[in-house]
Amino acid sequence: xxxxxxxxxxxxxxxxxxxxxxxxxxxxxxxxxxxxxxxxxxxxxxxxxxxxxxxxxxxxxxxxxxxxxxxxxxxxxxxxxxxxxxxxxxxxxxxxxxxxxxxxxxxxxxxxxxxxxxxxxxxxxxxxxxxxxxxxxxxxxxxxxxxxxxxxxxxxxx
Numbered sequence: 001x002x003x004x005x006x007x008x009x010x011x012x013x014x015x016x017x018x019x020x021x022x023x024x025x026x027x028x029x030x031x032x033x034x035x036x037x038x039x040x041x042x043x044x045x046x047x048x049x050x051x052x053x054x055x056x057x058x059x060x061x062x063x064x065x066x067x068x069x070x071x072x073x074x075x076x077x078x079x080x081x082x083x084x085x086x087x088x089x090x091x092x093x094x095x096x097x098x099x100x101x102x103x104x105x106x107x108x109x110x111x112x113x114x115x116x117x118x119x120x121x122x123x124x125x126x127x128x129x130x131x132x133x134x135x136x137x138x139x140x141x142x143x144x145x146x147x148x149x150x151x152x153x154x155x156x157x158x
Contacts, residue, residue: 008034009153012067012093014079015039019134020098020142024078025051027146036070038063074153076146094149099134100141102149 011028013021015037025046028035037045038054040063045053056062064084071077073092079085085095085103095103 008032009150009157010071010075011035012071012075012077012088013037014063014067014077014081014084015043016041016063017080018078018098020078020100020139021045023139023143024146027143027150031150033150036067038066074157076149076153078146094153096142096145096149098142099138100143100145102145 009031011024011033013024013035015021016039018024021037021043024035025048027033028050029048033050035051036054037043037051038056040056040058042055043053045051054066056066064079064081064087067077067079068084068087068091071088071091071093075088075093077085077088077093077095078098079088079095080098082103085097088095089103089105097103
């Protein structure tokens with residue numbers, strides 16, 4: 001085995017509320033990558049030896065903890081959970097939000113601050129409702145960002 005093939009790039013999906021699982025499966029299949037679909041409850045996944053369903057306990061942050069303990073440098077994490085993104089970035093993983101916007105070490109601080117602000121506004125009743133529904137351009141941006149992350153990790157490793 002050459003240095004590029006010693007360890008397979010792994011994709012970890014924080015799956016409970018992830019709207020782009022099918023897109024992630026397509027990219028993973030194209031590159032032959034292992035995918036861990038991590039959730040607090042049973043989620044259907046394709047019958048594929050490279051896609052593994054992981055059902056964790058329903059404890060608070062159990063899925064996040066499972067992912068953060070395993071994802072490392074040169075892995076890819078798909079999540080909209082900002083604290084999980086921060087934990088994974090600190091371990092060297094590439095992290096992409098389900099909207100296709102990558103989290104980076106330079107953007108995570110602002111994302112954490114915005115999350116805290118929104119949490120406070122919701123607690124005061126100033127903000128209600130959730131995120132906007134996924135649009136076709138969001139899915140396209142996600143596919144592009146995931147493909148770019150795979151290419152970047154592959155270049156870094158070889």
